[in-house]
Amino acid sequence: MKTSKLIYATAILIIGLLFQNCTHDVDPSTLTDPTEASYAAASSIKGGVMYDKFYGTDAGFDQTNPNLATMSAKGDFFRCKQCHGWDGLGNQGAYINRGPKTARPNVSGINLYQIAQTKTPKELFDALKSSTNRRAISYDLSTYNPATNSTEGDKMPDLSVLLTDSQLWDLVKFMKEGMFDVSELYTATTTGAYPTGTWSIANLGKTGNAANGFAFYTNNCATCHGATGTTLIIENMTLGEFTRKKANEVQHKVNYGALGSNPKMNGFNLSLSQMKDLYKALADVSKFPGLAEISGYPMASATTGGIMYDKFYSTEAGFDQANPNLATMSAKGDFFRCKQCHGWDGLGNQGAYINRGPKTTRPNISEINLYEFGQTRTPQQIFDALKSTTNRRAISYDLSAYNPATNSTEGDKMPNLNELLTDAQIWNLVKFMKEGMFNVNFLYDSTITGTYPTGTWTISNLGKDGNAANGDTYYANNCAVCHGANGSTLIIEGMTIGQFTRKKANEVQHKVHYGAIGSNPTMNGFDISISQMKDLYKALSNDVKYPNAL
Secondary structure, eight states: OHHHHHHHHHHHHHHHHHHHHTGGGSOGGGOOSHHHHHHHHOOHHHHHHHHHHTTSGGGTOOTTOTTHHHHHHTGGGTOHHHHHOTTSOGGGTGGGGOOOBTTBOOOOSOOHHHHHHHSOHHHHHHHHHOOTTOBOTTSOGGGOBTTTBOTTTTSOBOGGGTSOHHHHHHHHHIIIIIOOOGGGTOEEEEESOTTTOEEEEESTTTTOOHHHHHHHHHHHTHHHHOTTSOSSOBTTBOHHHHHHHOHHHHHHHHHHEETTOSSOEEOOOOOHHHHHHHHHHHTOTTTSOOGGGSTTSTTOOHHHHHHHHHHTTSTTTTOOTTOTTHHHHHHTGGGTOHHHHHOTTSOGGGTGGGGOOOBTTBOOOOOOOHHHHHHHSOHHHHHHHHHOOTTEEOTTSOGGGOBTTTBOTTTTSEEOGGGTOOHHHHHHHHHIIIIIOOOGGGTOEEEEESOTTTOEEEEESTTTTOOHHHHHHHHHHHTHHHHOTTSOSSOBTTBOHHHHHHHOHHHHHHHHHHEETTOSSOEEOOOOOHHHHHHHHHHHTOTTTSOSOO
16 A cells, blocks of 8 residues: 555656646646746747847847947946856856956856756746846946956846846746756866866767767758858857867857857757767867868968068068069069058058058059958968969069059959969968957057048057056067157157057057068067057057157
């Protein structure tokens, strides 16, 4: 009898658990409990998109909301993923080294995935809707400083004034049913403590099936990313490389889409098993190589490529000065310098060179955004484009006949580099375009008005969020010996170094990095990072420390 009762009780318990675990499949209209009905009607897919950027168009946020401008201006203070990580593990996961800046808050110490699995939907909803210990939308985030004023900025925004109850339920459903347990996808190791710790992964895909993952990739991803993941480059990485480095991020974007991506990437609503399979496939470097594994690229030098971009036929660039074509190039230099047609900033006639009209001594500026071209093509694609002979100008063409008004077609063409450079030299240019070009949008804000060749270009916010004190130190250690303590010792085109930088920030960033060819005294380049360049620009934006006056 006891055994029968036990079996019966067990059966009732199992039925109850099955019912509990299947509430999301129930018709919400049949539920009498408002909480159950709201949860059943919610969408974990919508919630996953919102977790990335709840105020975005893709998340269904009202784009006429009066708070949109505030959120867009300080986005990382409103994105769930910023404080809790793509993996939901906060500062104990992949974001253990994502320290705060004036533009982003500290990462939360809460393990959001664990919290979501141990709380009821109603408890999660109440927590999201709470106004207690929340940051008001009116709080001035421009005062945020991680060292001196972080308390309010580090608080969660008051979602009750930004999102509807329905939207909050979507976030709840994502947290309960849509978040992957990343420990099932890879093995992560963290060392140290936030914000200076390290995070690394191994065993990508764990027990997944690589063959199934490869089939999924071929059917769903190859159209945009190519058969080997090398067609569409992401943050200067192939897809395989990006996944192996940022598996914490890819799992979310594959499932819910990459907001603002171009081309647009929608999510696939994968199961945990499918995600493991895909990761197992992408772990295979032989099938999904990184940039370093692509032929011709590993041995190239971005530094040499940067010098070549300025003047590839110069001694500094390693060009053979006995080359019979040298006299032709020297006589009409601007028809052979990459920077002349594409600009120091790589933006062509949509950047600082919007008003650099042609003359008999120089061609029209290209309309190609070379920086974007380099970041969205594989090394092989860039190499093939540089090496192409189609629509290229022969070295034998008589450039003395060039006239921008009447005879510009041939002169405006790119020279046939096959006649001038070796494959190794072309690979150097490729590596510069992939790894050596600065995104000048990180260095300053620019405004262009009008159209080429009579438009105008102005800059502001030089150095953006750089650190002026660090920039002053960098300048003192590396620049002052020639330019003087305040930049007025060595005059450039009639300007001090501060004045020159504030006027020609598009040019200075390249020459600091790769040197100024033909300068006297010789200026060699510095192995400077984008962060250091921002710091230096921030310092040089100060016209009191680095004055215009001679």
